[in-house]
Amino acid sequence: xxxxRWGIIGPGKIAKxxxxxxxxxxxxxxxxxxxxxxxxxxxxxxxxxxxxYYDSYEALAKDPNIDAVYIATPHAFHCDQAILCLNQxxxxxxxxxxxxxxxxxxxxxxAARHNNTFLMEAxxxxxxxxxxxxxxxxxxxxxxxxxxxxxxxGFAGPYHTDNRLFNLNLGGGSLLDIGxxxxxxxxxxxxxxxQILATxxxxxxxxxxxxxxxxxxxxxxxxxxxxxFACQTSITAExxxxxxxxxxxxxxxxxxxxxxRRPAPAGxxxxxxxxxxxxxxxxxxxxxxxxxxxxxxxxxxxxxxxPGISHDFSLLLSRTxxxxxxxxxxxxPA
Numbered sequence: 001x002x003x004x005r006w007g008i009i010g011p012g013k014i015a016k017x018x019x020x021x022x023x024x025x026x027x028x029x030x031x032x033x034x035x036x037x038x039x040x041x042x043x044x045x046x047x048x049x050x051x052x053y054y055d056s057y058e059a060l061a062k063d064p065n066i067d068a069v070y071i072a073t074p075h076a077f078h079c080d081q082a083i084l085c086l087n088q089x090x091x092x093x094x095x096x097x098x099x100x101x102x103x104x105x106x107x108x109x110x111a112a113r114h115n116n117t118f119l120m121e122a123x124x125x126x127x128x129x130x131x132x133x134x135x136x137x138x139x140x141x142x143x144x145x146x147x148x149x150x151x152x153x154g155f156a157g158p159y160h161t162d163n164r165l166f167n168l169n170l171g172g173g174s175l176l177d178i179g180x181x182x183x184x185x186x187x188x189x190x191x192x193x194x195q196i197l198a199t200x201x202x203x204x205x206x207x208x209x210x211x212x213x214x215x216x217x218x219x220x221x222x223x224x225x226x227x228x229f230a231c232q233t234s235i236t237a238e239x240x241x242x243x244x245x246x247x248x249x250x251x252x253x254x255x256x257x258x259x260x261r262r263p264a265p266a267g268x269x270x271x272x273x274x275x276x277x278x279x280x281x282x283x284x285x286x287x288x289x290x291x292x293x294x295x296x297x298x299x300x301x302x303x304x305x306x307p308g309i310s311h312d313f314s315l316l317l318s319r320t321x322x323x324x325x326x327x328x329x330x331x332x333p334a
Contacts, residue, residue, distance in 0.1 A: 001026075001027045001296055001297070001300050002027065002067075002300065003027045003028070003029065004027060004028045004029070004067045004068050004296050004299075005029055005031035005065055005066055005067045005068075006022060006028060006029065006030055006031055006066070006067070006068050006069070006070060006292075007031055007032045007033065007034065007060045007063065007066040007068070007069045007070070007090075008030065008032075008033045008034070008044075008050075008069070008070050008072060009033075009034050009035075009057055009060060009069060009070070009071045009072065009073060009081055009085075010034075010035065010071060010072035010073035010074075010077075011033050011035050011040050011041055011043075011044035011072075012072055012073075014072050014095060015033075015044070015070070015072035016044075016047075016048075017286065017287075017288055018070055018072060018288050018292075019044075019047075019048040020048075020286055020288075021286040021287070021288035021289040021292060022289075022292065024285055024286055024289040025289040025292040025293050025296070026293070027296060028292055028296065030048050030049070030050045031050060031051060031052065031063075031065055031066055031067075032045070032050055032051065032052040032053060032054060032060055032063055032065075032066060033045050033048075033050050033052075033053050033054070033060075034053070034054040034055070034056065034057050034059065034060035035053075035054075035055065036055065036056075036057075037055070038053070038054075038055030041053035041054060041055060052065075057081055057084060058084065060085075061084050061085045061087075061088040061090060062088055066090060067090075067091070067299075068090065068091040068092070068093065068118075068295060068296070068299065069085045069090045069091070069092050069093070070092075070093045070094075070095070070122070071085070071092060071093070071094045071095055072095050073095075074164060074170040074171060075097055075099065075100055075170065075171030075176055076100055076169060076170050076171045076332075078094050078095070078097075078098060078099045078100075078104075078108075079099040079100070079104040079105075079107060079108055082094050082098075082099075082108045082111070082119065083107065083108060083111045086108070086111040086112050086115050086117045086119060087111060087115060089115060089117055090117065091117060091118035091119070091295060091299050092112075092117070092118065092119045092120070093120055093122050093291065093292070093295050094108070094119065094120070094121055094122055095122045096121050096122055096123050096180055096184075097121070097171070097176045097180050097317070097318065097321065098121040098314045098317075098318060099318065100171050100176075100332050101318060101322055101332070102315065102318040102319040102321075102322045104318075105314055105315055105318040106315065109311045109314070109315065112304055112305070112311065113304065113311075116304055117304060118295065118298060118299050118303060118304050118305065119304065119305065119311065120291075120294070120295055120298070120305065120306045120309050121309050121313075121314045121317070122291055123180075123184055123291075123309050124287055124288055124290065124291045125181060125184065125185075125253045125254065126184070126188070126291075126308050126309050127290035127291050127293075127294050127308060128254065128256075128281075128284065128287060128290055129256065129281035129282050129284075129290075130248070130255055130256055130257065130258055130279070130281045133258075133279055133281060134239070134246055134248075134258065135188075137246070137260065138189065138239070138241075141243075142243065142244060142260065143239065143240075143241030143242075143243055143244045143245070143246065143260075144241040144242030144243030144244065145221075145241055145242045146189055146190060146221055146239060146240070146241045147220060147221050147222070147240055147241060147242060148221065148222055148223070148224075148238075148239075148240040149185065149186045149189055149190060149221070149222075149223040149224075149237075149238070149239050149240070150223070150224045150225070150237065150238050151181070151182030151185050151186065151225055151226075151236070151237035151238075151252060152182055152225065152226040152227070152233045152234060152235060152236065152237075153178040153179065153181050153182055153226075153227050153233065153235055153253065154174075154178070154210075154226065154227060154228035154229070154230070154231060154232060154233030154235070155178075155228075155229065155231075155232050155233075156229070156230065156231050156232055157229035159203055159204070159209075159229075161204070161205060165177060165207070165229055166203045166205045166207045166209075166229075167205065167207070168205055168206055168207055168330075168331075168332055168333060169333055171332065172205065172207040173207040173208040173211075173325075173330055174200075174207075174208050174209060174210055174211055174227040174228055174229050175200075175208055175211040175227055175321060175324060175325060175328075175330070176321065177227075178227045179211045179213075179225065179226075179227030179324075180317070180321070181227075181253045182225035182226065182227065182237065183213070183225050183317065183320060183321065183324075184317060185225075185237060185239075185253075186215055186223035186225055187313070187316055187317060187320065188313075189239060190215070190217055190221050190223055191217075191316075192316055192320075193215035193216055193217055193223070193320070194216055194217055194218045195215070195216040196213065196214075196215055196216075196320065196323050196324060196327070197213070197214040197216070197327070198211065198212065198213045198214075198323070198324040198327040198328055199211075199212050199327070199328065200212060200328035200329075200330075201230070202328070202329060202330070203229075206329075206330065206331065207330060208325070208328050208330050209228065209229050209230055210226070210227065210228035210229070210230055211225075211226070211227050211228070211324060211328060212225075212226045213225045213226070213324055234250060235250040235251045235252060235253070236248060236249055236250055236252050237252035237253075243262065243263070244260055244261060244262045244263070245260070245261050246258055246259070246260055246261075247259050247261065247276075254284060254287055256280065256281045256282065256283050256284050257278060257279060257280045257281060258278075258279055259276040259277065259278050259279070260276060260277045260278075260279065261274065261276040261277075262274050262277075294306055294308060
């Protein structure tokens with residue numbers, strides 16, 4: 001694998017975690033950072049030893065010494081910034097959610113395909129060791145037919161009108177910010193639902209304080225997800241099949257272990273207890289290194305999308321979130 005020189009657009013909190021992960025990924029280094037605020041870009045570059053910084057996104061996109069770009073700005077800016085980089089032939093890892101709407105994601109995917117350039121939604125959970133193991137167990141039939149998936153994500157986020165979490169102009173709301181995690185899990189395992197039933201509570205700004213969703217599938221499976229800024233929730237997940245159930249403790253989206261419980265053998269008494277099997281994976285140091293490696297591996301192979309988080313999956317995810325927001329009543333500015 002060649003060495004990849006990365007550029008970062010948006011030097012915020014999540015970008016710092018990404019920058020710290022680059023040395024862990026191997027064959028990766030931070031080359032430049034861009035922000036509309038040149039001083040912030042300079043401070044970030046100094047903190048993480050980046051050779052260059054820019055007060056213009058266009059300048060970073062046109063930098064010939066950049067091999068890949070990570071976009072870490074608020075959701076509302078992802079679409080334009082990703083297309084800017086893709087049009088310059090720069091592979092893009094775009095922080096989740098990919099964009100505010102299905103239409104915007106379509107435009108981004110079209111740009112990637114038109115420019116024959118890699119684009120992936122930065123759903124870091126997908127590539128963590130525990131998630132890879134869970135998918136392996138499901139593929140191998142260890143759970144039988146999957147019939148039920150449940151996951152939640154909630155924390156107490158005090159309401160303020162100037163808080164990004166509640167700002168519609170920045171893509172605020174619990175669904176896009178944290179509800180995307182449990183929704184991603186359900187869609188990854190069960191695919192596109194036949195019916196979506198959603199309810200929620202809106203903050204005074206019109207952003208969703210909470211979102212609660214039931215996904216129903218034609219062959220019988222059901223999925224239940226919940227996200228909220230109103231209170232701390234268990235942040236656990238379970239995947240139940242005819243032959244077993246996987247339970248992932250808090251925080252399920254970034255854990256390094258889970259249990260597999262199997263039903264008692266046929267004919268056993270009601271009091272029969274089957275001890276669960278625990279799977280302990282390698283401890284997570286940062287977590288972002290796995291998605292960084294995925295981009296570099298795919299680009300080395302000449303791919304323009306990842307088999308793990310494909311363009312079609314991001315389109316499904318955005319289309320489903322559009323419908324959930326429609327039912328709840330969340331409308332982002334045009």
